[in-house]
Amino acid sequence: MLKIQNLTKIYGNGKENRVQALNKINLTIDSGEMVALVGTSGSGKSTLLNILGLLDVQTSGDYFIDNISVKNISEKQKAILRNKKFGFVMQDFALIEKYTVRQNLEIPFVYLKEKVSKQERSKIINSLLSSLGISDKKDVYTNKLSGGQRQRVAIARALVNNPDIILADEPTGALDSKNTLETMKILSKLNQTGKTIIIVTHDSKVAKCCNKIYTMEDGMLI
Amino acid sequence: MIVIFILSGFTFAQITDIVGGINKLNALSMSSAYTIWDSTPSDKVDEIMANEEDYLDRMKSMFYQAQKSDAYFVWGYQAGFTDVSDILVEEKIANEKFFSVNNFKMSEGRSFDKDDFKSSPDDVIPIIVGYNLKDIYKLNNTYDFEIGGDSVPCKGKIIGVLEYNSSYPDLSTLGHEYSLNNSYIVPLSDSFIQNNASVPDLDMGLNSMFLFSNDEAKTASLQKYFDEQDVFSYTLVPVETAVESYIDMLRPQLLYQLFISVIILTFSIIGMISSLSLIVSKNMHDYGIHILLGAREIQIYLRIVFQVFIIILAAFIPVVFLFGISIDCILVLLLGILIGAITLVYPLYKLKKCNIIDILRKYE
Ligand SMILES: Nc1ncnc2c1ncn2[C@@H]1O[C@H](COP(=O)(O)OP(=O)(O)OP(=O)(O)O)[C@@H](O)[C@H]1O
Ligand SMILES: [Mg+2]
Numbered sequence: 001m002l003k004i005q006n007l008t009k010i011y012g013n014g015k016e017n018r019v020q021a022l023n024k025i026n027l028t029i030d031s032g033e034m035v036a037l038v039g040t041s042g043s044g045k046s047t048l049l050n051i052l053g054l055l056d057v058q059t060s061g062d063y064f065i066d067n068i069s070v071k072n073i074s075e076k077q078k079a080i081l082r083n084k085k086f087g088f089v090m091q092d093f094a095l096i097e098k099y100t101v102r103q104n105l106e107i108p109f110v111y112l113k114e115k116v117s118k119q120e121r122s123k124i125i126n127s128l129l130s131s132l133g134i135s136d137k138k139d140v141y142t143n144k145l146s147g148g149q150r151q152r153v154a155i156a157r158a159l160v161n162n163p164d165i166i167l168a169d170e171p172t173g174a175l176d177s178k179n180t181l182e183t184m185k186i187l188s189k190l191n192q193t194g195k196t197i198i199i200v201t202h203d204s205k206v207a208k209c210c211n212k213i214y215t216m217e218d219g220m221l222i
Numbered sequence: 223m224i225v226i227f228i229l230s231g232f233t234f235a236q237i238t239d240i241v242g243g244i245n246k247l248n249a250l251s252m253s254s255a256y257t258i259w260d261s262t263p264s265d266k267v268d269e270i271m272a273n274e275e276d277y278l279d280r281m282k283s284m285f286y287q288a289q290k291s292d293a294y295f296v297w298g299y300q301a302g303f304t305d306v307s308d309i310l311v312e313e314k315i316a317n318e319k320f321f322s323v324n325n326f327k328m329s330e331g332r333s334f335d336k337d338d339f340k341s342s343p344d345d346v347i348p349i350i351v352g353y354n355l356k357d358i359y360k361l362n363n364t365y366d367f368e369i370g371g372d373s374v375p376c377k378g379k380i381i382g383v384l385e386y387n388s389s390y391p392d393l394s395t396l397g398h399e400y401s402l403n404n405s406y407i408v409p410l411s412d413s414f415i416q417n418n419a420s421v422p423d424l425d426m427g428l429n430s431m432f433l434f435s436n437d438e439a440k441t442a443s444l445q446k447y448f449d450e451q452d453v454f455s456y457t458l459v460p461v462e463t464a465v466e467s468y469i470d471m472l473r474p475q476l477l478y479q480l481f482i483s484v485i486i487l488t489f490s491i492i493g494m495i496s497s498l499s500l501i502v503s504k505n506m507h508d509y510g511i512h513i514l515l516g517a518r519e520i521q522i523y524l525r526i527v528f529q530v531f532i533i534i535l536a537a538f539i540p541v542v543f544l545f546g547i548s549i550d551c552i553l554v555l556l557l558g559i560l561i562g563a564i565t566l567v568y569p570l571y572k573l574k575k576c577n578i579i580d581i582l583r584k585y586e
Contacts, residue, residue, distance in 0.1 A: 046579075055514070055578045076518060083516020094582060096508045111516035157515070 001196070002029040002052060002165070007061035009047050009219075021047040023219035024061065029198065031164070034191040036207035037200045039216030045200040046169055048216070052198065053086050053167045054078045083111045087158030089168035093150045097143040101134070101153050104142060108160040128156040132186065148179035155186060165196040172206055184209045226490045226497075227537045227554060233487045234550040234557075240480045243325050247469050247476070249434075250323070255393060255465040256433040256441060256458040263455075270453060274421045280451045281424040285415055288431055291444050294319035295410060296390065297430040299371065309354055309404050313369060315427070317410040323434075324390045326402075329353060331361050331382030334409050338381075342413035343369060349378040352403040353386040359406060369408050371426070374418045378408070391468045393432055393461055428456060491561060498530055498565040505529075506572065510581035519573045526569050527562075534558040 009022035021044045029035055037045045050056040051063060054070065063070045065081070073081070088094070095104050105125045109116055116124075129135045132152040137145060142153060151171065158166055168187070172180040180203065188209055191197050199210060207213050215222050262270075270277050288295075296316040303310055318339045326333060331350075338348045349367070351359045359365055359380045367378040384402055392398040408414075415424070435441055441458055448456045509522045538558055545551045572581065 050577075050579050057577070079513075079516050079518040082514065088514055090514075090582070092582075094511050094514060096511055098508075107512060107515045111512075111518075111521075161516075 001031045001066055002027075003064040003067075004028070004052075005062045005064075007048075007051065007058050007063060009044070009051065009056070010059045020219050022051075022058070025219075025221055027214065027221060029196065031196055032191070032194055033212060034188070034197045034210045035199070036210035036213045037198065037216060038202070038204075038207050038213060041202075043216040044219040045216055047219075049167055049169050049198065049200050053088060054082055055088075079111065080113065083108060084161050085164055087161070087163035087166045089151075089154050089158050089166065089171045091170040091173050093142075093154040093174075095142040095150060095153060095157075097141065100139050100141050101129070101145075102138045104153060105129075105157050105160055108157065112161060124160060125156075128159055132156050147174045148176075148182070151175060151179065151183055152186075155183070159190070163195070165198065166190065167198050169200045170202065171199060172201065172203060177205075180206065226493050227541050227558065228544060230487055230490045230557060231541045231545050231550055231554045233483045233490070234553045235545070237480065237483045237487070238550060239325070240476050240483065243476050244473070244480070246323070246325070247473055250465065251469045253434045253436045255461050256435070257393065257461050258429055258431050259457045259459045260429055261455045261457060266455070270421065277453050278421055278424075280453050281421050281428075282415055282419070284448060284451050284453065284456075285419075285424050285427060286412075287444060287447050288428060288433070289317065291433055291435065291440060292319060293431045293433040294323055295427045295430050295432075296320045297426040298405065301368075301406070309358075311355065311358075312405040313367075314402070314405045314407045315370070315410050315414075316407055320390070323432075326350075326388050327385045328382045329385045330356070331380070333382055339409045339411055340413075341409065341411055343374050343376040343418055344413075346377045346379050347408060347411075348381040349406050349408060350382040350384060351380055351406045352384050352388065352401075354403045355406060356383045367406075367408070370414065370418055371420050371423045372418065374414075378406075393465050393468060425454060428454075432461075433458065491557070494558075494561045495565055498533065498561070499568055501533070502526055502530070502565065502569050506569070506581055509573075510578055513578050514582065523570060523573055527566055530562050530565055534562050 004025055004027045007022055007025040007027075008020070011017075011019040011021055023044075025048065027048075037048065039045050047056065051058050054073075057070070065073075065085070070078075082088075096107075102125060105128070106121065109121050125138075126135065129138055132155060134149055134152050134156070137149060137153070142150060145153065151174070155171075158168075166187070171187070172183050175183060184206055187197055187199070197210075199206065201207055294317060296314055298312050298314040301311040301313040318334070318336070321334055328350075334348065334350065341347045346364060347367075347369075349359070361380050361383060364377055364379045366375065368375050369378075386403065388402045389399040390402065392400060410427075419427075433441065433444070445458050448458075505526075509517075509526070512522055513519065535558075538555055541551055541554050545554075
């Protein structure tokens with residue numbers, strides 16, 4: 001369902017600050033896979049994940065989502081895909097600190113084309129929070145939460161619009177081993193419900209939980 | 223933000239004032255100034271004073287004629303010592319032109335407006351007092367006055383207090399100024415001339431006259447009118463040098479004030495732009511999260527536009543309360559819109575230029 005051909009990403013344009021972050025990558029990720037992207041720092045993992053999630057665009061090469069080239073996808077449609085098809089779990093969680101947990105989880109609904117009723121929203125949010133074990137934090141501001149709790153809020157938010165694909169960049173980077181294990185359990189469970197999961201990680205224990213492991217070096221898959 | 227807006231409102235008011243002042247000065251310096259030189263022989267004076275009634279109407283018509291030629295008058299009487307603080311109070315009678323030429327600043331209350339020069343001694347007349355009299359004649363209170371050479375009793379309400387050391391120049395004598403600290407000023411009205419003025423009043427008035435005019439035919443015809451009435455021998459004499467030097471003295475003062483106001487305005491503009499930009503960039507990370515979760519850039523941009531203009535409008539409301547719907551108020555609004563537009567260039571650039579990851583990373 002996600003297919004990459006000869007994908008290259010070059011940052012900067014001068015000779016000196018030119019960085020080739022991705023170099024002719026070929027990769028196919030099928031529905032229902034749980035994939036780990038590992039590699040040394042600076043090897044291009046995040047760059048690849050961001051392009052997969054339509055947060056960045058390649059310099060050359062092709063990227064197909066369900067056989068449609070992203071070159072043919074308008075900005076408006078990309079926003080819709082970010083909203084519905086992908087769920088993002090960022091390394092720094094990307095939560096709005098002046099919002100409560102519930103308000104953070106409401107955001108994906110705001111940009112959803114089909115309107116969801118208030119009761120329906122509440123139901124979805126409550127069930128997500130309880131399945132992640134943080135129902136009691138619903139009205140807490142996110143800057144009052146611990147790292148593990150924020151992580152769960154970030155995962156819950158990624159799931160609000162029931163996306164097909166979850167993209168997670170170092171989701172356990174800020175967590176201790178107990179919380180790491182918890183998070184991986186949650187992600188594995190989601191994978192079993194049919195979701196495609198792509199995880200960028202440094203942690204070999206995390207990688208081992210996945211069905212496939214791709215290793216990157218200097219912008220290439222090895 | 224609100225403070226800066228009010229400040230710029232005041233600054234605008236000041237700038238329009240100053241520019242008005244400079245324009246007026248320029249107009250004055252373009253025209254020639256005339257004063258009256260009185261060369262009446264003493265036997266004629268005696269005759270006039272002995273037959274005041276015969277001459278009164280002619281004097282009035284001369285005075286009206288001079289008023290019509292846009293002359294300014296200010297003359298005064300000693301009104302005696304005050305009980306309280308032993309100040310020798312002077313009464314000044316001045317016309318509208320005198321106030322428009324001398325841009326007096328008030329420490330309290332307001333200056334005269336057009337209608338004030340239409341009041342009659344039968345009504346309560348508006349009065350402005352010099353700074354030293356502000357505790358004797360209190361603002362907004364009404365007192366008994368006796369005005370003119372014949373001490374016409376009337377009621378006067380204090381509408382304004384001059385700034386300390388307000389003065390007006392004697393345009394016929396280089397560098398000489400009359401202080402108004404111990405004076406109260408009565409607006410000269412047609413009704414006073416018609417019903418209450420005596421020949422000596424009108425003589426003092428005409429002797430105090432200054433005429434600014436470019437039109438030589440007009441001054442010549444006024445001169446001819448004076449001559450035909452056969453009362454006092456008044457001659458209109460030009461007083462270029464004194465006026466010039468007065469203007470040369472005032473102009474740098476006004477330019478200096480203008481300079482200061484422009485600097486204040488510049489700083490308030492910079493202050494507003496930077497505080498608005500700070501608000502926007504503080505929220506930039508959150509905007510990035512919205513985009514990550516499915517917002518379109520245009521939606522976010524419109525949101526920023528909305529927020530910026532809400533802030534500007536909120537800050538603008540007190541300005542309306544303070545200044546009313548005036549030209550200064552509209553200028554402040556225009557300035558606010560301009561500042562908003564300038565502020566909005568930056569987020570537009572950021573949203574267009576940076577991808578979501580940059581926005582999320584940079585504004586953590
Ligand atoms: N916005 C950018 N501008 C310029 N260069 C960039 C930018 N983002 C990444 N790079 C460069 O591209 C290369 C790949 O970066 P990337 O973030 O994909 O690495 P990574 O594998 O995720 O590393 P890490 O494990 O440290 O997160 C690096 O050399 C990085 O310096
Ligand atoms: Mg990375």
